[in-house]
Amino acid sequence: EYPAFELLGRFMPQFVREYPELRGLLDGTATAADRHALMDRGFWLVIDAWTRDQLDCGDIETFGGFVTRVGAALSRMTAAHTGGGARIAAVTSGGPIGIALKLALGLDALATVNHWRLVRNASITELLWRSKKPDALSLLGFNHIDHLPAELHTFR
Known part of the structure; x- marks a missing residue:
């Protein structure tokens, strides 16, 4: 398995700061339905950056x-x-x-x-x-x- 949980744990806060549309994940303004869509969008933003070697993974597998x-x-x-x-x-x-x-x-x-x-x-x-x-x-x-x-x- 690829290190999805590790990548999300380390990089999702950064992506929430960089992509204003994801802020509802942290500030509590997203509805339950919106949270699922926002998490999905954030997930793929992180994974896409990982596949392009745009993240400083440190000890996380590239x-x-x-x-x-x-x-x-x-x-x-x-x-x-x-x-x-x-x-x-x-x-x-x-x-x-x-x-x-x-x-x-x-x-x-x-x-x-x-x-x-x-x-x-x-x-x-x-x-x-x-x-x-x-x-x-x-x-x-x-x-x-x-x-x-x-x-x-x-x-x-």
């Missing part, structure tokens, strides 16, 4: 570090299953799925985050690999939810 870590995990999984026809199931969240898409499709940071914003809860993403290298991944399917009843088609 986006580049996250990409490296997920790529290494994919390498370990594919290296452990070198026989033809091997199948791997990995249960994870939108961030690592977005990085898998980045590696399979050669996406830039912004496109990567824009894709992981679309990941639905309990969806299935299928990748194909023909070697032990994660850069040899191909995308077969993204965000499948046919196995779920309609009332469970949700995002984070």
Whole structure:
């Protein structure tokens, strides 16, 4: 998982100061309905800045570090299953799925985050690999939810 809570804890107050429309989060003027929308906007502002290396993360993992870590995990999984026809199931969240898409499709940071914003809860993403290298991944399917009843088609 990427360090969302750490990033928000450290940088959300700064973004609230920089973006006047977010101030209702701190001064108590936002309604409950507005708080959800404001938190969502603030969340993505922080994550977008993180992916562009615009934050002084200090001891918090950088986006580049996250990409490296997920790529290494994919390498370990594919290296452990070198026989033809091997199948791997990995249960994870939108961030690592977005990085898998980045590696399979050669996406830039912004496109990567824009894709992981679309990941639905309990969806299935299928990748194909023909070697032990994660850069040899191909995308077969993204965000499948046919196995779920309609009332469970949700995002984070």
